[in-house]
Amino acid sequence: MLKRLLLLGFLGAFTITSYAQEEKILKLPSFDKPLFHYGFYLGVNNNGYKVSYKPSDITNNPEVEVSSSVGFNVGLIADLRLHNNINLRFEPGLMSNTKTLKFNHITGADNIKTREVGATYLHLPLILKLSTNRLNNFRPYVLGGISYDYNFSSNESNSDDNFAGEFRTTTSNLMYELGIGVDFYLSYFKFSPSIRGVFAVNNELVRDGQRPGGSQWTDPIDFLGTRGIFLHLSFE
Incomplete structure (x- = not known):
């Protein structure tokens, strides 16, 4: 589903770009002059986990398979113009x-091998946007930034761990994101689709409590961090 959305987004971008190249009348000619402006955004994401392993007495060949469902993004925008081509x-x-983790190195029933991990983040990114000069009614850009993310669904403080069926992750996380996009100046607002990648900096894994023989779910994992891509549609 996400691949179809991305394809439609790219096709739409190319269509509007072709139209913008032919358009001679500038729309919203003074839009970029104010020091501040505001907006909102909507989007869809497909965020999974990057998993790396460490030597473990539990297994010599750990394997965690990660699958994820398409999720959503929604939020507000506050934009500060630092330069004609730079915005903060x-x-x-x-x-x-929602992500599903399947621990293929564990033998047993599906309810032992599989954990469903829901994640709802308060996403607080600070983004630097670098744009080209305006070309008629469109303007390509690249962006990058860092964010603090608070996971409401982490279960970090839950005393139940995987032995009770709960896979826990950290509540406070640091991430960075990179992306490319295009500003389209329309008659009444600016529409800006972008494709972005998001990457966790810290390890989001909360290890299971100490048990005789260790934990077959968390002991083999060295690092578990969010990796994903999202389609971001802003209206300003």
Whole structure:
């Protein structure tokens, strides 16, 4: 589903770009002059986990298979113009999706091997946006930034761990994101689709409590961090 959305987004971008190249009348000619402006955004994401392993007495060949459902992003935009081609943006919002972890190195019933991990983040990114000069009614850009993410669904403080069926992750997380996009100047607002990648900096794994023989779910894992891509549609 996400691949179809991305394909439609790219096709739409190329269509509007072709139209913008032919358009001679500038729309919203003074839009970029104010020091501040505001907006909102909507989007969809497909966020999974990057998993790396460490030597473990539990197994010699750990394997965690990660699958994820399409989630959503929604939030607000506050934009500060630093230069004609540089903007600093604060984009607070919510980012949510569900991941399924399958521990293939564990033998047993599916309810032992599989954990469903829901994640709803308060996403607080600070973004630096670098744009080209305006070309008629469109303007390509690249962006990058760092964010603090608070996971409402982490279960970090839950005393139940995987032995009770709960896979826990950290509540406070640091992430960075990179992306590319295009500003389209329309008659009444600016529409800006972008494709972004998001990457966790810290290890989000909360290890299981000490048990005789260790934990077959968390002991073999060295690092578990969010990795994902999302389609971001802003209206300013």
